[in-house]
Amino acid sequence: MTSQADFVQPPRIANWLVNLFAAGEGESLIGDMLEEFSHLTSKSGVAFARKWYWRQTRKTIAHLVGNAFRVAPWLTAATVIGGLFLNRLVSGLPEQAIFAVLHKYHVFDHHFSAYVFFATDGLAIGHVIASMFVGCVVALAAKGREMVATMTLALVLGAMAGAASLVLVARGHDSFPPWMLPWYFADWFAIVIGGAIVRMRRSSATTLPSVA
Amino acid sequence: MSGRDYLGEFEHIIVLALLRLADRAYGVTVRQEIEFRTNREVSIGAVYATLDRLETKGYVKSHRGDPTPERGGRSKRFFRVTAKGVAAVNRTQRALQSMTEGLGLIRSYQ
Numbered sequence: 179m180t181s182q183a184d185f186v187q188p189p190r191i192a193n194w195l196v197n198l199f200a201a202g203e204g205e206s207l208i209g210d211m212l213e214e215f216s217h218l219t220s221k222s223g224v225a226f227a228r229k230w231y232w233r234q235t236r237k238t239i240a241h242l243v244g245n246a247f248r249v250a251p252w253l254t255a256a257t258v259i260g261g262l263f264l265n266r267l268v269s270g271l272p273e274q275a276i277f278a279v280l281h282k283y284h285v286f287d288h289h290f291s292a293y294v295f296f297a298t299d300g301l302a303i304g305h306v307i308a309s310m311f312v313g314c315v316v317a318l319a320a321k322g323r324e325m326v327a328t329m330t331l332a333l334v335l336g337a338m339a340g341a342a343s344l345v346l347v348a349r350g351h352d353s354f355p356p357w358m359l360p361w362y363f364a365d366w367f368a369i370v371i372g373g374a375i376v377r378m379r380r381s382s383a384t385t386l387p388s389v390a
Numbered sequence: 391m392s393g394r395d396y397l398g399e400f401e402h403i404i405v406l407a408l409l410r411l412a413d414r415a416y417g418v419t420v421r422q423e424i425e426f427r428t429n430r431e432v433s434i435g436a437v438y439a440t441l442d443r444l445e446t447k448g449y450v451k452s453h454r455g456d457p458t459p460e461r462g463g464r465s466k467r468f469f470r471v472t473a474k475g476v477a478a479v480n481r482t483q484r485a486l487q488s489m490t491e492g493l494g495l496i497r498s499y500q
Contacts, residue, residue, distance in 0.1 A: 200438075206454070207438050209464030210417035214434075216460045238435025245439035249446070 192235040201322035246326040261316040261331040272304025302361040309365040313372020328373025332366040449475030
């Protein structure tokens with residue numbers, strides 16, 4: 179016999195987040211959370227069960243992040259440092275590629291507005307794509323700790339940009355133009371998105387088919 | 391000091407829960423046993439993080455059970471304490487008893 183509780187799904191976003199951070203133990207961990215959610219739904223109601231699920235999700239992610247650093251600190255550090263070098267290597271490529279194309283086709287002379295677009299927003303979009311590529315590579319290297327490695331890399335890059343900005347201001351130079359700030363955030367976010375893409379690909383490759 | 395390590399506080403609690411639950415020990419039952427006996431809310435992530443650490447140290451072994459529909463087709467991961475784990479919990483227990491002996495902690499702090 180199936181009760182109504184059997185059809186209640188836990189919060190999808192919470193489930194997705196746990197799946198992103200859980201490495202090898204993901205399948206049984208999420209299974210345990212679903213089992214308790216199912217019991218709580220029939221015992222205390224959907225609202226209570228959902229609240230419990232979110233609370234478990236928050237605490238579980240915090241523990242999984244901490245555990246990733248404890249279990250493999252060198253792997254995490256190595257992938258972050260490698261990511262910093264890779265980011266340094268590829269961050270100039272969009273600029274070189276876009277200006278090479280713009281100069282080759284004399285865009286400045288014939289389509290000035292297009293030139294302005296590619297030299298500003300186009301360049302920023304190129305950086306976002308390059309950042310996502312860096313995030314994917316770092317996640318591929320940090321097997322099982324994709325999200326921790328990419329989030330750490332994004333935080334380190336953010337901290338470095340903040341420190342560089344402060345040094346510029348302290349030396350009497352102008353800091354980064356404010357309109358660039360959203361693009362910087364987009365770059366760091368793209369690194370994490372790259373990690374999430376790799377994690378989801380790996381997760382879907384290892385997920386067992388559901389029991390009917 | 392490998393092989394002579396003591397268990398941390400939460401590791402100690404987890405191993406005792408596994409010993410209590412015997413062949414029924416998996417994430418849900420371990421978490422509920424700890425909550426029931428210690429009155430402390432424990433996240434499933436904390437349980438798994440500690441169990442993984444204990445497994446790496448060789449104190450615990452795990453195996454997968456069958457998938458069930460209420461778990462979205464996901465299998466349970468059952469845990470059991472190894473002989474090395476039993477030795478570690480005994481060592482920790484003896485050290486704690488030895489440290490608290492004669493202090494009258496329960497009487498004076500109740």
